Amino acid sequence: DTGVSQNPRHKITKRGQNVTFRCDPISEHNRLYWYRQTLGQGPEFLTYFQNEAQLEKSRLLSDRFSAERPKGSFSTLEIQRTEQGDSAMYLCASATERQYRTEAFFGQGTRLTVV
Amino acid sequence: KQEVTQIPAALSVPEGENLVLNCSFTDSAIYNLQWFRQDPGKGLTSLLLIQSSQREQTSGRLNASLDKSSGRSTLYIAASQPGDSATYLCAVKSSGSARQLTFGSGTQLTVLP
Numbered sequence: 001d002t003g004v005s006q007n008p009r010h011k012i013t014k015r016g017q018n019v020t021f022r023c024d025p026i027s028e029h030n031r032l033y034w035y036r037q038t039l040g041q042g043p044e045f046l047t048y049f050q051n052e053a054q055l056e057k058s059r060l061l062s063d064r065f066s067a068e069r070p071k072g073s074f075s076t077l078e079i080q081r082t083e084q085g086d087s088a089m090y091l092c093a094s095a096t097e098r099q100y101r102t103e104a105f106f107g108q109g110t111r112l113t114v115v
Numbered sequence: 116k117q118e119v120t121q122i123p124a125a126l127s128v129p130e131g132e133n134l135v136l137n138c139s140f141t142d143s144a145i146y147n148l149q150w151f152r153q154d155p156g157k158g159l160t161s162l163l164l165i166q167s168s169q170r171e172q173t174s175g176r177l178n179a180s181l182d183k184s185s186g187r188s189t190l191y192i193a194a195s196q197p198g199d200s201a202t203y204l205c206a207v208k209s210s211g212s213a214r215q216l217t218f219g220s221g222t223q224l225t226v227l228p
Contacts, residue, residue, distance in 0.1 A: 031214070033214075033215060041220050042218030043216075044218070045215035048215055056215065103147075103149065106159040108158040109158045111156070
């Protein structure tokens with residue numbers, strides 16, 4: 001197992017274009033999270049999946065953002081009509097509960113630049 | 116709403132020094148607290164996880180403590196090395212229905228050779 005994998009690592013797009021990011025969690029992890037991180041700040045929660053069900057969404061997740069996790073495996077995060085304010089690092093994390101411990105493991109992130 | 120604060124925002128120390136990073140949180144009803152390391156432009160690496168029932172965890176030169184009642188955690192790094200230079204993030208998982216981690220803004224550590 002190689003940990004949480006995110007693709008692409010970097011994405012440059014023009015304002016108004018749509019982008020999609022992919023996250024492959026650790027294989028036995030049923031919980032998957034998306035976070036967004038801007039320069040000098042800690043990550044901010046966007047959304048959470050347990051298996052294929054999207055159980056929680058942040059107010060940060062505007063209607064231009066959509067996330068899916070078909071079959072409870074990999075997840076995609078799509079941003080439609082990108083804006084310059086969407087430029088950030090998008091981080092994916094996965095977790096599972098073992099002996100009442102839930103430790104989150106993060107991927108390397110996808111850095112989005114909207115020009 | 117849970118808020119997490121990390122002080123200082125930046126710290127520079129000479130190699131070999133022992134140091135302490137601080138984290139405070141506003142809501143003591145937490146499930147666990149996790150310390151992460153982040154290198155520039157990279158993702159987060161989990162360092163230590165402390166369950167709410169625990170008071171400390173140790174891994175190598177790192178020791179993290181948790182005082183839930185006062186809403187504080189510290190990360191102690193012994194005998195610092197230049198390779199420890201990174202941003203250290205504290206994150207709290209609150210009890211209740213919420214599942215996400217709430218992060219502080221991090222402490223940027225530079226260990227000078």
